[in-house]
Amino acid sequence: MKKGLTTLLISSLLAFSLNAADKKADMDHRTMLMKDMRSMLDAMEQIQRGGLYSSSDDMKLGVKKLQGTLKILESEEIKFILPKDQVYAYKFAQKSASMLRLYSDDMITSIDAGRMDDALEDYTQLLKQCTSCHIRIRNW
Numbered sequence: 001m002k003k004g005l006t007t008l009l010i011s012s013l014l015a016f017s018l019n020a021a022d023k024k025a026d027m028d029h030r031t032m033l034m035k036d037m038r039s040m041l042d043a044m045e046q047i048q049r050g051g052l053y054s055s056s057d058d059m060k061l062g063v064k065k066l067q068g069t070l071k072i073l074e075s076e077e078i079k080f081i082l083p084k085d086q087v088y089a090y091k092f093a094q095k096s097a098s099m100l101r102l103y104s105d106d107m108i109t110s111i112d113a114g115r116m117d118d119a120l121e122d123y124t125q126l127l128k129q130c131t132s133c134h135i136r137i138r139n140w
Contacts, residue, residue: 029077029080030081032072032077033072033078033081036069036072037069039065039068039069040066040069040130042065043062043063043065043066043069044062044126044130045062046059046061046062046065047062047063047107047126048062048123050062051119051123054116056111056116056119059107059111059119060108060111063104063107063108066104066126067104070097070100070101073094073096073100074094074097074098078090078093078094082137083137089137092133092136092137093133096129096132096133099125099129100126100129100130103122103125103126103129104122104126106118106122107119107122107123107126110122
């Protein structure tokens, strides 16, 4: 009886600690995503500021920062963060990351060619991608 009770107690503690470890891993993924989302926001602000002040260097730095944060959206780790009840969320995040990369690459090309109107149009498309993802996945 004593042995069975001890085994039950140890099993319960082990299960509890494993559950706590899973929750901690989810929080670590969420923390990482929130950090990357703040970096994306900073990058978008830098691109906009560069566009408003005709600073192609600032715009390029913002694009570089934005593209650096796309890695999490393109990775498998994003699955840990996305809502489980939305089946399409992972594919949608992947598609959004792809479009963000496409428009940001095009923005660099436009800046290098001196076509600031096109570069700012690319910024608009980037912002639409961000908004679209937030509306669909975060249910705003």
